[in-house]
Amino acid sequence: METLFSVRPLLAVLVSLAVVPVLVSSSGRPNVRETWTIVAGLIKFGLVASLVPGVLAGHEFGITLFSFAPGADIALRVDGLGLAFALVASFLWIVTSIYSIGYMRGLAEHSQTRFSCFFAVALSSTIGAAFSANLLTLYLFYEILSLSTYPLVTHHQDREALASGRKYLVYILGTSIGLVLPAMILTYNIAGTLEFAQSGVFGAGISQPMATVLLLVFLFGFAKAAVFPLHGWLPAAMVAPTPVSALLHAVAVVKVGAFSIVRVVTGIFGFDLLASFNLGYVIALIASVTIILGSLVALSQDELKRRLAFSTVSQLSYIVLGVGLLTPYGLVGGVLHIVMHALGKITLFFCAGAIMVATGKKHISEMDGIGKTMPWTMGAFFIGSLSIIGLPPCGGFISKWYLVLGTLQKQSFLLMTVILASSLLNAAYFLPIVYRAFFLEPKDPSLIPPSNIEPVRCVVPLVITGIGSIVLFFWPDVFIRLIEIANQ
Amino acid sequence: MLEHIAALMILAPLIAAFVVSGLAWLRTKYCLPVALAGLLGSLLASLAALNKVVSGGALSYKMASWPPPVGIELRVDLFNGLVLVAVAAVALINLAASWEFIKRELEDRKETFLALYLLFVTGLLGVTATADLFNLYVLLEITSLSGYALIALGPSPRAPLASLNYVYLGVIGASFYLLGVGYLYIMTGSLNMGDIASLLPQIWASQTVLVGFIFCLVGVWIKMAFFPMHIWLPNAYTYASMTASRVMAPLMTKVMVYVMIRLMLTVFGAEYVFGILDLSPIIVWLAVLAIVAGAVMALVQRNLAKILCYIIISEIGYMVGGAWLGNQAAMTGTILHLINDALMTFAVFLAAGNFAFKLGELRLENLREAFARMPLSGLGFILAGMSIVGVPPTCGFFSKWYLISGGLEAGQYAYVGALLLSSLINAVLFVRVAEYAYFGNLQAVHGHHGEHHEVKTDEAPPAMVACLLLVTVGLVLVGLYSGSIVSEMIQPFVLGSLI
Numbered sequence: 010m011e012t013l014f015s016v017r018p019l020l021a022v023l024v025s026l027a028v029v030p031v032l033v034s035s036s037g038r039p040n041v042r043e044t045w046t047i048v049a050g051l052i053k054f055g056l057v058a059s060l061v062p063g064v065l066a067g068h069e070f071g072i073t074l075f076s077f078a079p080g081a082d083i084a085l086r087v088d089g090l091g092l093a094f095a096l097v098a099s100f101l102w103i104v105t106s107i108y109s110i111g112y113m114r115g116l117a118e119h120s121q122t123r124f125s126c127f128f129a130v131a132l133s134s135t136i137g138a139a140f141s142a143n144l145l146t147l148y149l150f151y152e153i154l155s156l157s158t159y160p161l162v163t164h165h166q167d168r169e170a171l172a173s174g175r176k177y178l179v180y181i182l183g184t185s186i187g188l189v190l191p192a193m194i195l196t197y198n199i200a201g202t203l204e205f206a207q208s209g210v211f212g213a214g215i216s217q218p219m220a221t222v223l224l225l226v227f228l229f230g231f232a233k234a235a236v237f238p239l240h241g242w243l244p245a246a247m248v249a250p251t252p253v254s255a256l257l258h259a260v261a262v263v264k265v266g267a268f269s270i271v272r273v274v275t276g277i278f279g280f281d282l283l284a285s286f287n288l289g290y291v292i293a294l295i296a297s298v299t300i301i302l303g304s305l306v307a308l309s310q311d312e313l314k315r316r317l318a319f320s321t322v323s324q325l326s327y328i329v330l331g332v333g334l335l336t337p338y339g340l341v342g343g344v345l346h347i348v349m350h351a352l353g354k355i356t357l358f359f360c361a362g363a364i365m366v367a368t369g370k371k372h373i374s375e376m377d378g379i380g381k382t383m384p385w386t387m388g389a390f391f392i393g394s395l396s397i398i399g400l401p402p403c404g405g406f407i408s409k410w411y412l413v414l415g416t417l418q419k420q421s422f423l424l425m426t427v428i429l430a431s432s433l434l435n436a437a438y439f440l441p442i443v444y445r446a447f448f449l450e451p452k453d454p455s456l457i458p459p460s461n462i463e464p465v466r467c468v469v470p471l472v473i474t475g476i477g478s479i480v481l482f483f484w485p486d487v488f489i490r491l492i493e494i495a496n497q
Numbered sequence: 498m499l500e501h502i503a504a505l506m507i508l509a510p511l512i513a514a515f516v517v518s519g520l521a522w523l524r525t526k527y528c529l530p531v532a533l534a535g536l537l538g539s540l541l542a543s544l545a546a547l548n549k550v551v552s553g554g555a556l557s558y559k560m561a562s563w564p565p566p567v568g569i570e571l572r573v574d575l576f577n578g579l580v581l582v583a584v585a586a587v588a589l590i591n592l593a594a595s596w597e598f599i600k601r602e603l604e605d606r607k608e609t610f611l612a613l614y615l616l617f618v619t620g621l622l623g624v625t626a627t628a629d630l631f632n633l634y635v636l637l638e639i640t641s642l643s644g645y646a647l648i649a650l651g652p653s654p655r656a657p658l659a660s661l662n663y664v665y666l667g668v669i670g671a672s673f674y675l676l677g678v679g680y681l682y683i684m685t686g687s688l689n690m691g692d693i694a695s696l697l698p699q700i701w702a703s704q705t706v707l708v709g710f711i712f713c714l715v716g717v718w719i720k721m722a723f724f725p726m727h728i729w730l731p732n733a734y735t736y737a738s739m740t741a742s743r744v745m746a747p748l749m750t751k752v753m754v755y756v757m758i759r760l761m762l763t764v765f766g767a768e769y770v771f772g773i774l775d776l777s778p779i780i781v782w783l784a785v786l787a788i789v790a791g792a793v794m795a796l797v798q799r800n801l802a803k804i805l806c807y808i809i810i811s812e813i814g815y816m817v818g819g820a821w822l823g824n825q826a827a828m829t830g831t832i833l834h835l836i837n838d839a840l841m842t843f844a845v846f847l848a849a850g851n852f853a854f855k856l857g858e859l860r861l862e863n864l865r866e867a868f869a870r871m872p873l874s875g876l877g878f879i880l881a882g883m884s885i886v887g888v889p890p891t892c893g894f895f896s897k898w899y900l901i902s903g904g905l906e907a908g909q910y911a912y913v914g915a916l917l918l919s920s921l922i923n924a925v926l927f928v929r930v931a932e933y934a935y936f937g938n939l940q941a942v943h944g945h946h947g948e949h950h951e952v953k954t955d956e957a958p959p960a961m962v963a964c965l966l967l968v969t970v971g972l973v974l975v976g977l978y979s980g981s982i983v984s985e986m987i988q989p990f991v992l993g994s995l996i
Contacts, residue, residue: 074977075977075978075980076980076981077895077979077980078980078983082980083890083977145889148889149889149890152888152889153888156879156883156888160935163935163936166935166936166937170936171932171936174932175928175932178924178928182924182928183921183924186886186887186917186920186921186924187917187921190887190901190917190920191901191905191913191917194898194901194902194905195905197902198902198905198906
């Protein structure tokens with residue numbers, strides 16, 4: 010694969026960082042500030058999208074920024090996997106920015122400028138992580154993402170935020186410093202490079218016990234992927250304003266975690282090494298446990314955002330499971346699930362937020378009949394649910410399809426059963442909400458039609474992402490080709 | 498002119514110190530510009546020296562043209578070239594940042610303070626540049642004596658006592674060092690580092706040399722606050738005036754680490770220290786103890802200044818351990834960390850000083866809403882904290898990388914574990930401080946949208962903020978360019994000194 014020099018990846022990373030001073034200076038004028046955010050989002054998406062034709066033609070784009078040590082530079086390289094992730098993250102930032110306007114103003118939140126600034130920094134690090142050429146650069150952006158999302162998680166600055174923020178940092182920073190850092194240095198000492206490579210970096214220079222330990226340390230060290238038992242921070246982080254939960258805790262942050270695991274499995278270890286040591290099963294086992302437990306816990310949650318959070322815990326491990334299958338279809342399914350789950354889950358979070366803005370309600374048990382007053386919102390919620398469950402005509406079906414194909418390639422009926430059983434559980438915790446919303450009579454008088462209470466600036470984004478989910482069912486080709494090209 | 502830069506860099510602040518003392522009786526308003534000019538002269542000279550060393554090899558200057566070993570030699574190589582730049586830069590930037598502080602804290606004694614400050618810096622630069630063991634002692638005492646006075650001038654009523662405590666231990670440390678040098682002089686008849694280094698191999702087996710080495714080492718350890726010889730440090734740096742602690746905390750201990758490495762690699766030589774002596778495992782364990790003890794003691798403090806002081810003690814453990822691991826990666830990491838730690842300790846003390854300027858004493862409760870009141874100082878504080886924790890792209894990450902890598906290579910897993918543990922504890926410490934500074938008075942539940950009272954920004958004076966931001970930008974740049982710093986400056990020295 011040919012690597013072409015290009016500054017576009019760097020610009021795509023920096024554009025949201027560069028907009029921060031502008032946001033600060035326009036803090037007194039909310040409309041100007043929001044316009045700048047959206048302009049930056051459009052430029053960012055444009056830059057990322059402009060890389061697609063080249064990558065589809067078989068090139069990679071790269072730039073080395075600073076050399077630290079041989080094989081451990083601070084460098085960006087765009088391949089299919091990273092581009093697929095960056096594409097969806099940068100697109101959803103635009104949508105979320107529009108949604109944030111409706112949500113933050115609707116609830117009269119304080120310190121909105123601070124909020125937009127850290128959001129922009131978080132997006133820079135997300136794209137940086139997607140485009141990282143090696144583990145060192147990935148670690149750099151991973152850490153900046155952790156720190157820049159802390160003020161977002163704790164935005165309300167009350168006791169609950171304090172406790173959740175502390176939990177967030179303990180899990181995320183504790184594991185990255187305590188586990189990933191030493192594992193990364195050990196990897197470098199053994200392999201002499203951290204550069205992601207198709208066949209891994211170790212060659213024959215690593216023993217099975219060492220490989221097992223390193224793999225486990227990486228798997229748990231990237232706690233943003235919320236692999237059991239390191240998932241506890243995710244539901245706690247739901248104290249954040251909903252746009253944060255939507256973009257960061259359904260798309261950017263958690264997906265950076267899952268993506269890091271994908272990178273380590275494909276680029277540091279390589280499928281062949283893991284297969285020869287039979288370590289794919291270790292990954293699959295941990296992922297399966299998380300999938301089933303996450304879904305089961307989600308069943309019992311009454312607070313909508315918490316239910317969504319546990320659903321995310323479970324869905325993230327689909328990605329880990331996909332890559333852990335160590336088969337081509339598994340990889341496609343796993344990485345595709347980053348994209349599909351992103352659109353589905355962000356829709357669901359947008360809906361939860363819209364309900365909160367319109368009615369102040371957070372609990373599912375209070376939402377009887379809400380579909381009659383908020384038809385667009387709950388319609389989109391239905392679409393999002395279908396996508397997560399993995400039913401046509403929604404994108405989630407495609408990724409689950411590939412995941413099941415992956416299990417067949419691996420000839421593991423047990424893992425296939427895990428995927429299918431979890432889909433049933435997904436249906437069991439999502440569809441009753443839709444049923445309540447549309448088929449039960451409202452208990453609360455404020456929800457009785459014809460009152461139209463849907464906040465427009467919240468509804469437009471969630472309709473867009475809902476439609477996006479359907480579009481991706483019919484046209485997933487770009488993403489599939491990006492992933493397949495990366496794996497050739 | 499250019500051949501005299503090594504001397505000029507030390508003479509500039511010395512001359513400035515005399516001029517300031519004189520001007521204090523005549524025209525006080527010229528004191529600060531003269532002092533700044535003296536320090537700027539040092540910085541420029543040290544940069545020129547480093548530049549020359551990188552391109553043309555070590556620089557040797559014979560004081561008054563007396564040839565060594567009889568005369569005093571100043572010698573700048575890649576190692577102390579870097580340290581000299583760091584010392585001069587920190588001293589200059591700190592003075593530029595602190596004038597408002599000096600005026601407030603020291604009122605009519607500010608000229609005295611300036612003269613002492615300049616003498617302190619003169620001593621540090623001299624200790625770093627000299628190639629003569631006895632001259633090093635003399636300059637060390639110039640530094641220490643002016644340091645005792647600087648601390649005693651502090652605004653807190655506890656400052657004189659803290660200074661006295663430091664005097665006792667400092668004198669003991671200096672005596673140990675002097676005794677060690679005496680033993681070496683008895684054995685070799687020389688005081689010049691290079692000369693002694695060439696004479697020592699014939700008498701490596703001598704017990705006197707061993708005792709001399711140990712005495713020097715212990716003396717230096719007391720001066721660098723190596724646990725458990727640290728007890729003078731926290732009070733001294735907490736109760737001194739902010740300007741004094743902002744220059745002493747980053748520089749004094751680090752220059753002493755420099756002296757230790759200089760003794761190990763240049764005077765006694767790696768072959769003696771790591772080959773003939775078998776002290777490495779014990780000292781690395783002492784370092785592990787220092788790292789953990791410093792971190793744990795920092796955890797129980799409720800005052801930001803004290804927390805930072807114990808972090809310094811922990812960091813000293815990093816460097817002593819790294820120097821004694823005895824492999825290339827660890828030595829590289831130690832030297833890089835020496836520079837980085839000077840910068841990041843400086844940055845964090847600058848930020849703490851800004852807080853102190855507006856919020857008073859640095860008890861954690863006083864820091865409530867500090868970030869909202871002082872967003873730029875807060876940003877600087879966070880960046881400095883990231884560097885101390887070891888988050889890329891700040892410089893602290895890259896030196897920690899080498900130290901951990903060296904620890905793994907040497908198989909000293911306790912050292913690696915201690916390093917990681919202390920990084921985690923540092924993270925806890927900075928998050929704790931940040932929680933105070935970020936959250937205001939906490940409400941139980943977030944029920945009152947829009948009722949958050951807006952805090953008015955009230956930043957420290959522009960000079961203080963600008964200097965802080967300059968240094969934090971430096972933290973990131975040094976981090977990003979650490980690859981070049983290592984390959985062009987540190988590794989050539991380490992490769993030349995280790996076997």
